[in-house]
Amino acid sequence: MASHVICQFRLSLPPEQVWDALKDVEGVAHCFPGVMSVEALNERACKGVVQVRLGPMQLEFAGQFLYTDLDDVHRCASADAQGQDRSGRGRAESKILLRVRQEGTGSVTTVEAKTELSGTVAQFGRAKSVIQAVAETLIGSFAKNLEAKLAPVPVAELPRAAANRTATANHAPVGGLGLACRALMQWLRGMFSRA
Template structure:
C-alpha cells in the first residue's frame, strides 16, 4: 500500500537555527512520538526503532533512518527510513522531503512524505484517510516537541540536553478515535452531498 502525505508546521526560530536543529537526528528524533535512535551505522544513517500502539495492536518497527540529501542553501532535507515489524507482520519504508522557508522571523516546514506499507501492517493502514489523519496528529505532536526544544535559549544548560523523551510507544488510541471521527464526518458529508 503506497501513500503520499503532505503536512506542515512552523518553528519559532529563524531558518538557520531550525536547519541546525532539524538536521541533528540525535537531538530531534526523540521529538517524534515513539521514535528512538540506536547506533550510527555510517553515511549519516542510524539504526532506529519506532513503536506505535493502535488500540490493542502494538507495532514495533526496527530499521534505519537518515538523511540522504541535505541542501542548506535551498532549505531542503530528504530523510529515508525503512523498517520491519519485529513480529514479522510486515514493514514500512518511506522518504520525507522537508522544505524550510523563512516566515516573518519563524520557519515554515513543509513535509512531503511517500510511504509504502507491506504485509499485514498494510491491512491496518487500509483507510488512507485515517492514516493521513494519524500522521498529521503525530506531526502536530512532533512540532510541539520541536517548539519546546527551540524555546530553550542556546546559552541555557537545557539547550545541550537532548530533545523531550519520546514515549515508550506512540499511544495513538486517542489519535485513532479522532481519526475515526473525522473519517465518519467525511463519509457523512459525501453521503449527504450526493443526496442533494
Template sequence: MTTIALNVNRRAVELAAEPRTSLADFVRDKLDLTGTHLGCEHGVCGACTVLLDGVPARSCITYAAACEGADVTTIEGLDEDEITTELRAAFTREHALQCGYCTPGMLVSARDLVLRLPDADERRIRVGLSGNLCRCTGYVGIVRAVRSVIEARRARNVAPQAGGGRTSLGPVGSGRAAPGRSEPPPAQRALAPASQSAVPGSIADFTPATVLDQRFTLPHPPAKVFAMFGDIAGIAACLPGVSLTAPPRPERVEGLIRVRLGPIAAAFEGAARVERDPATLSGRIVGIGTDQRSHSATQGEIRYRLLPLEGGAATAVELSIGYTLTGMLAQVGRPGLVRDLARRLVADFAANLDRHMAGVPPGPGTPAELSFWSIASDVLRARIARILGRRSGAG
C-alpha cells in the same frame, strides 16, 4: 517423518515433516508464512507461487522434501526487494487488486516478468501471467501495473536479466547444486541484503504507495531550524516513539519506532539515510524498517522544505510524507487512520521541536509509542466540539 533442511527467506530452517508435505503446507504450517495462499492445490491458479532458487514455482505441487538444500523465497521474503516494492506501488496505483487472494502469487510471477522482458509488451505480459488466475479484477489493472514498472525501469536504463535467474533448462530446481552448497545462486544473491540482520545494509530509493502533505510553523529563523534538522539525535528525541539504536551518521541512521494500532503493537527496526541541501533549505530522509512480530515492513520517505515567515523571524516547514506498508499492519492501516496518525505525529513533533529549540526543559516525555487510542480520543473530542459549536450557533 523426514527432517528437511533448506533456506527460507535467507534463514536456515531444519524441521521434520511428512514426506508427502507440500512446500506450500510446509511454509504455511511450519513457518507461519501465510502469505503463500492455497487455491486449487493442483498447480493451476498460481496463488501458491514462490521463488525456488530464484525462479517462480508452484508450491502446492512441490514436495518440501524435494527442496532439500534449496533457497525458497515467499512473498514475505520480498518485503525489501526493489522490484516487488515498485510492483506493490503500481498495483495500488492501477487498482490491480480487489480481494487480494491471488496477489502474492501474482506479484512473484510479475517480478519474474519485470526481470526478464526487454520491454513492456502487453501480449508477452498476458502470456507470462496466464498461469495466475484472478476472479476479481479482469486483469486490466494488473497488466497496466506490470507494464508501468517495466517501462519505468527500462527508462532508468535498468537492463533485463536474461533468463530471470534460470541457469539450466528443465523443471524449477532441477539444475541446482547438491545440498550443502556454500554459494547461493545469482538470483538469490541479488535478493539478499548486505546484512542478514533485521536492519538492511543499504537504503534504496523507492516509489511510495501513499503520499501525505503536512505543514507547521515554528517561531524560529529558517537557518536555525535547518541547523536543528542536521542534529539527528536531537530530531529523533523530538519524534514520538522513535529511539536510536546506534550512533547516527548522515549516510546511515539506525533506530526503532514503536506504533500501536488497537490491539496490534509493532516495533519497526530499521535504518535511514539523510540528505540535505543548504542552498534551498531542504532535505530528504529515506528509511526502511521491519516488525518481526507482525511480519510487517515499511518504506518511508520524508521530504522537507523551509520557508521564511514574518521577515525571517519564523519558519514554515512543509513536509511530504510517503510510505509503503506491507504485512499484517497493511490490513488495518487504512488511509484515513494513517492520515490521523501522521497529523498527530507531526503535531507532537512540532511541539517537541519548538520546546527543544527554545531551550525549554522537556515535559512529561516523548511517548514510548504512537497509540491509535490517543488519536481516536482526540478525533472524538474534536467532533464533539464541532457538534456543540453548531448547536450554540443555531441557538
C-alpha cells in the same frame, strides 16, 4: 499498500535554526514520538526503534533513516526511511521530502512522505484519511518536541531544564486512544463530506 501524505508544522523559530536542527539526525530523532532508541550511523543516517500502538496492537519498528540529499541553500532535503516490525507483522518504507521556509518571524516546515506498507500493518492504511490523520498527529507531536528542545532556556534554569528534558524523553508508544479517536473522526468527516 501505498500512501502519500503532506503535512506542515509552524514554529516560532527562524528557519535557519530549524534547518540546522533537522540536519542533526540523531538529535532530532529523539523528538519523534514513540522513539525507544536511536544510534547514529554517520552524519546523515541513524537507526533505531519506534513503538506504535494501533488499537489493541502494539508494534515495534526497527529501522533506519538516511538523508540522501541536503540542500543548505534552499533548506530542503530528501530522505529514505524503512522499518520492520520486530514481530514480523509488517514493514514500512518511505521516501521523504522536507522543506523549511520563512514565515513572518518564524518558519514553516513541509513534510511530504510516500510510504509503502506491507503485512498486517497495511490494513490500517486502507483509508487514506486515517493515514493522513495519523501523520498529522505524529508531525504535530514532533513539532512541539522540536520547539521545546530548541527553545532558549534562562541561564538560572539550565540545570533543572536539562534534567526535565532527560526525564521526559519520548519513550511512550505512539498511538493510544487519542490517536485512534482522531483518526476515526477524520475518516467520518471524509465520509460525510462526500455524502
